[in-house]
Amino acid sequence: MTARAGDHWQAWVAREEFRRGAVEAAAVKQWLATFDRDGPADASVPQAYHWCLFPPDVPTSKLGADGHPASDGDKNSFLPPFAQSRRMWAMSKIEFLSPLQVGQPVQRRSRVASITEKNGRSGSLVFVEIALEILSDGEVAVRETQSIVYREPVTARPVVLTAAVQAFDASEWDAHRLLVPSEPLLFRFSALTFNSHRIHYDRPYACEVEGYRGLVVHGPLIATLLLDLAQQQFGFNVLRSFECRAVSAAICGENLYLALRENGGRVQLVAQARDGRQIMVANGTL
Numbered sequence: 669m670t671a672r673a674g675d676h677w678q679a680w681v682a683r684e685e686f687r688r689g690a691v692e693a694a695a696v697k698q699w700l701a702t703f704d705r706d707g708p709a710d711a712s713v714p715q716a717y718h719w720c721l722f723p724p725d726v727p728t729s730k731l732g733a734d735g736h737p738a739s740d741g742d743k744n745s746f747l748p749p750f751a752q753s754r755r756m757w758a759m760s761k762i763e764f765l766s767p768l769q770v771g772q773p774v775q776r777r778s779r780v781a782s783i784t785e786k787n788g789r790s791g792s793l794v795f796v797e798i799a800l801e802i803l804s805d806g807e808v809a810v811r812e813t814q815s816i817v818y819r820e821p822v823t824a825r826p827v828v829l830t831a832a833v834q835a836f837d838a839s840e841w842d843a844h845r846l847l848v849p850s851e852p853l854l855f856r857f858s859a860l861t862f863n864s865h866r867i868h869y870d871r872p873y874a875c876e877v878e879g880y881r882g883l884v885v886h887g888p889l890i891a892t893l894l895l896d897l898a899q900q901q902f903g904f905n906v907l908r909s910f911e912c913r914a915v916s917a918a919i920c921g922e923n924l925y926l927a928l929r930e931n932g933g934r935v936q937l938v939a940q941a942r943d944g945r946q947i948m949v950a951n952g953t954l
Contacts, residue, residue, distance in 0.1 A: 677783040677794075685746045685778040687722045693770050695720060695860070702856040703896055708904040712767035715905055716892040718802050718810045722776045723862030734878075735864040747780065747796065754819045754878075755865075757887040758795070759913040763811040767905040768804060775803045781813065794818040836940055841927035843901045847893065849885045849920050857889045883920035890918055890948045894937045897926050898952060907935070912950035916941070930954070 691713055699717055700707050707714065726737035736755045768774065781797040795817050802810040838844050854868050866873040867884040874880045891912045898907055918924050923942035928935055937950040 677785075680747060680780050681783055683746060683780045687776045687778075688773070689722055689775075690773050691717075691721070691768050691770055696770050698856075699860055702853065702860060703892070705896065707770075708767075711770045712905055713770060714896070714899055715764055715767075715907060715910070716888075716895040717768065718812075719888045719892065720860045721774060721802065723860075725862070731864060734873075735866040735870075746778070756817050756819065757914065758815040758817045759911070760815070760888075760891065761813045761909075761911045763909050764809075764905065764907055765811065766804070766807070766809045768802070768809055772804050774809070777801045777803065791820040793820075835944065836925040836927070838927070840929070842929045843897060844925065844927040845893075845897055847924045847926060848922065849889075849918065849924055851883065851920060854883060854885060854889070854920055857886055857892075861886075861888070880917060881919050882922075885918035885920060885924070887914045887948070890914075890924070890939050891950065893924075893926055894928070894939060894948065894950050897928055898935060898937065901928060902930075902935075902954060906954055907952045908954065910950065910952040912937075912948055914948055915946040918947045 696707065696713055696717065699720055700714075705714070724737055730737055734754060777800070779799045781799045782795075783797075784795045786793045786795060795815060798814045798816065800810075800812040800814060801808050802812075836844075851869075858864070858868050863886065867878055867880060868874075868886055869883065871883055874883050878884075891910075894912065895907070895910060898910075899905075918939065918941060924947065925940040925942075926937075927940070928937040930936075933954045935952040935954065937952065939947040939950075941947055
C-alpha cells in the first residue's frame, strides 16, 4: 500500500471545531439501559459515554447515500469533500484523565491532525486522524485520537463463514462474555450517537450495496462493550488509557466473544467472531 500527503487537502489540516453541551441525566440513563447496567453510585459516568456527546446535527437533506453526512464542498467545513464516500471508523487511542459527571457542562475541541491518501488493493483510501478533547471546568477529562478511513464505493464480497480457525478458549482469559448483538441493541446505539449509517439498520443496503453478510455492529459499540467488560472486572473509571483497532466486521445476530486479561497493570482485550476471526483488538492500562 502506497501513501501520499494529499496536498489538496492540507488546507483542512489543523482546522478546529468547538462545541458546548452538558452530560444530561436522561441521556446517561438511556445509555445505561442500552447496556443493562446501573451507573456508579457517585454520579460519575462510565467510560465510553463520551462517544454519545455532541452527536452530528446535520439536516437529513445533507446526508449521503450511505446515511453519513455528506460534504457540500464548503471550504469552511471541518472536513473536506472526499470523493471516497464510504466512511468507516478504524481505531481510537484514548486517555481517561478524570470521570465525567452527570449534569456537568462539557465542551469538545476537535482538530484535524492529519489527512493521508493511500492506494491499496481495494482502491483509493483517505485516512483522517482527528484529535478530540472533552473538557470539563476548563480541564481535559478525555483525550482521544480517532482514525477514520474513507474508501471508494466498491461492493465488498461477503465473508463466508468457515469452520473455526481457532475456537475461543475461555481458560486463556481472566474475564469473558458471550454476546449476540441484536437489532434493538444496534438501533439504540445508533439513536444514542445519532448515527444514521445504513449498514447498521438497513439490511438490504448493507448486503446488496456494501456487500456485508448482514447488519454491521458499530465499531465504537464493540469498543464500548470491551470497556464495559473491563469495568465489570476492575470497577468504574479505573482505566487510564484504552487503545482499540477494528480488524473485521461483526455481524448482528452472530456470536461475539469478548475477553480480557491483565498483567502488571496492562490489560489486553479482544472481540472475536464465532469462526475465530478477530473483530477488534485493544489494550488498556490501569
